[in-house]
Amino acid sequence: MNLLAVGINHRTAPLDVREKLWMSNDEIRKAVAALKGNPFSECFIVSTCNRTELYGTYDDKGNAGAPPDTNSLKDFLINLKARGDAVTREHLYTMSATGAVNHLFKVASGIDSMVIGDIQILGQIKDGFNIAYEEKATGNFLHRLLQSTYHVGKRTRTETTITEGAVSVSYAAVELAHRIFSDLSKKSALLIGAGETGELTAKHLVGRGIGNLFVANRTRSKAEELVAALGGKIVEFDALQQMLGQVDIVVSSITTQKFVLTRGDIQRAMKERSHKPLFIIDISVPRNVDPEVNKIENVFLHDMDGISSIIDQNMQKRKSEIPRVNEIILEELTEFYNWFNSLQVNPTIHDLRTHFEQVRHEEVEKHINRFSQEDRELVELVTKRIVNKLLHLPTTNLKNGSEESEEEKHKKLSIVRSLFGLHKERSKKE
Amino acid sequence: MVVAIPRSIRVVASLLFTLIIPQGLRKFNNCIEFNFGNLMKTVIDLITIALPVLYFSTVWAYAKAFFKDSIVAKRTKTPLLLGTLVIHMAYLLMRTILFNHPPITTMFEIMSIVSFSIAAAYAVIEFRTKAKNTGYFILILAFLFQTFSSLFIEDLFEVKPILRSNLLGFHVSSALLGLAAITISAVYAFLYLMLYHHIKSSSFGVIYTKLPNLEMLERMSILSIVIGFILFTIAIAVGLIWLPRAFENFSYFDPKLVGTAFIWAMYGVGLGAKKTIGWRGRKIMILSIIAFAVSFFSLTIVNVYFSGFHKFY
Incomplete structure (x- = not known):
């Protein structure tokens, strides 16, 4: 298998190096166009902030069958974007044949990601492949490889729980809200402070369809920006105590030395809201909300400690799913290999002969009783001869295709296979 | 034996026999029944x-x-x-x-x-x-x-012939369904308290991940109470119509009647308090469990240790 992969990821390089290699769609397009034809017959590039990877297949005929020089490929990637000496060849890894396929499957399943189970990567692989497709840099092989890759991605999502469970502060907070309330669209949330994590949490709450969002911030302009982006209403920072009676979720992320919400505040608010449950997430350090508040009935207060223990737990759970993902990868690898082998000349000839012999054998078996004992041997002989003669020319023609390109050979073989239904037979055998 | x-089944069966099954086979009727x-x-x-x-x-x-x-x-x-x-x-x-x-x-x-x-x-x-x-x-x-x-x-x-009455069937089945309803309510209340405690104390285990959310547990528990309360009300109403007629030694102060009235009142007051005072969450869930415990006590202990007309076994 003439597949080669060159890349960089969080295991081999720190972020400031990785981001130097990150390519925009246009840059990918240019790179793919440059690599197409020489040294690769088919290629595509995946680029995210955490990884940039180049996959390519090369022809047996060009370069006397030798693979392209990996060092020059590394240099190509380095020189394409990074000026200066921030990125070196040591930051990049290369893989070939099975290793490369296995790696691509791992990436697609999310077990190679920095955050295990990250679901965005599959979309980014699709994007990279589509660009290569538009540049006409993809052929039979990559199409089938990508098909298997998507399959791996899809199966890990449906058959394992590796993508489940929040692993970021904002998601974990929203998940917690879901353990308390059943329908967020009937609830309101108050965001105190317009910091990054608070904003993300508010964003996820809006994404889950929160009924109302109120934002209180000391600097009004920042609150206005947030409301413009997410929707919702602005509450004066000094008036936020009055809001506590009306909202069900409070997200607090403001930098302050003394508590923004005290036990007295919440007790008063609970009376006002006739003791409906109130969920408070305090995601700031130092804390904004008096920990004593958690002792009030029907009030659920969580700070960063609680949230990070959820995240740790979910991370652990995701990790425990890796063996199941590896099983899927192995299955898909086998499947892909079967396909790949089927495109080789000799297995195809073998399958073709087996198929004809099977048909011959069945027919002879069915009618053998009509012949006398002494004729039976003759029938075997004659039918075998007919089959051999019929297959002689197709066999030599298949074998003599060496001057055709890989692409044409694959096409021819797959036509033969589909004409005689050989694909089915292969899978039946397994 | x-x-x-x-009778209804017998009538249908014999009709079938006369209509469909030939004369000769009819003799088997008793035999088959046996x-x-x-x-x-x-x-x-x-x-x-x-x-x-x-x-x-x-x-x-x-x-x-x-x-x-x-x-x-x-x-x-x-x-x-x-x-x-x-x-x-x-x-x-x-x-x-x-x-x-x-x-x-x-x-x-x-x-x-x-x-x-x-x-x-x-x-x-x-x-x-x-x-x-x-x-x-x-x-x-x-x-x-x-x-x-x-x-x-x-x-x-x-x-006892008295236990073959139709009204009795109605009385008992509504009471029993009511019992099933408050049992389920107590289970959901119990699950609510478990989850409540787990969320409060930031322990995010199986209970946290697998149970329905608090709001849903509370809603289901209360819905079960309402259904149970209605069924009990029916059971008591039917009982009050039928019991005085059926029993000579009927008394309004029978231990079982008093117990039942108490339970009924307890659920009624609880539901009323929820409506008027706005009791919510933990409090009402604890109440549901206590009420169930008392009901269960009444069903078993009163039956075994107290005597009265409303006792058949």
Whole structure:
């Protein structure tokens, strides 16, 4: 298998190096166009902030069958974007044949990601492949490889729980809200402070369809920006105590030395809201909300400690799913290999002969009783001869295709296979 | 042993015999009836043993699905429950036909019905709501009730004539369904308190991830109370109409009546307090559990240790 992969990821390089290699769609397009034809017959590039990877297949005929020089490929990637000496060849890894396929499957399943189970990567692989497709840099092989890759991605999502469970502060907070309330669209949330994590949490709450969002911030302009982006209403920072009676979720992320919400505040608010449950997430350090508040009935207060223990737990759970993902990868690898082998000349000839012999054998078996004992041997002989003669020319023609390109050979073989239904037979055998 | 089969079934059967089956075969009528009774008795005995086993396997599957995330258990749990329910239903019907009275004459017959009502009510909940994960906690009660029932149940052919009344059937079935409803309410209240505690103390284990959310648990618990309260009200109303007529030694101060009135009032006050004072969350859930405990006490202890006209076994 003439597949080669060159890349960089969080295991081999720190972020400031990785981001130097990150390519925009246009840059990918240019790179793919440059690599197409020489040294690769088919290629595509995946680029995210955490990884940039180049996959390519090369022809047996060009370069006397030798693979392209990996060092020059590394240099190509380095020189394409990074000026200066921030990125070196040591930051990049290369893989070939099975290793490369296995790696691509791992990436697609999310077990190679920095955050295990990250679901965005599959979309980014699709994007990279589509660009290569538009540049006409993809052929039979990559199409089938990508098909298997998507399959791996899809199966890990449906058959394992590796993508489940929040692993970021904002998601974990929203998940917690879901353990308390059943329908967020009937609830309101108050965001105190317009910091990054608070904003993300508010964003996820809006994404889950929160009924109302109120934002209180000391600097009004920042609150206005947030409301413009997410929707919702602005509450004066000094008036936020009055809001506590009306909202069900409070997200607090403001930098302050003394508590923004005290036990007295919440007790008063609970009376006002006739003791409906109130969920408070305090995601700031130092804390904004008096920990004593958690002792009030029907009030659920969580700070960063609680949230990070959820995240740790979910991370652990995701990790425990890796063996199941590896099983899927192995299955898909086998499947892909079967396909790949089927495109080789000799297995195809073998399958073709087996198929004809099977048909011959069945027919002879069915009618053998009509012949006398002494004729039976003759029938075997004659039918075998007919089959051999019929297959002689197709066999030599298949074998003599060496001057055709890989692409044409694959096409021819797959036509033969589909004409005689050989694909089915292969899978039946397994 | 010729067994008495309800008249309606006999009429239909003999009609069938006259219309469809030729004259000569009609002689077998009695014969068939005889064998039929015997066969039914054997089947009933078998199911008596099988039901606790069936409930146990169902509870086991629900536990496996809840705690171990077993895929096989997730697939088999609901069919297992439905199968058990169908067999249980057939069992109760067969008992009614064979012994010629509904199975409400002894405490252990009643336990079997309670078990069936709890499991059936849960099946409805599972199909109607998203709370598919709570089966283990509820069905374990059905299993316990049925096990006690199977261990001690007797085959009574002769019962007091008073226990064959139609009004009685209505009275008892609404009371028992009410009991099943408040049992389920107490289970959900218990689950609510567990989850409440887990969220409060930031322990995010199986309870945290698998149970329905707090709001849903509270809603289901309260809905069950409302249904239970309505059923109790019906049971008491029917009882008050029928009891004075049926019993000579009827007394309004019978321990069971007093107990029942107390329970009824307790649920009524609780529901009223929820409506008017706005009791919510933890408080009302604790109340539900206490009320259930008192009801259960009344059902068992009062039955065993106190005497009165409202006692049949």
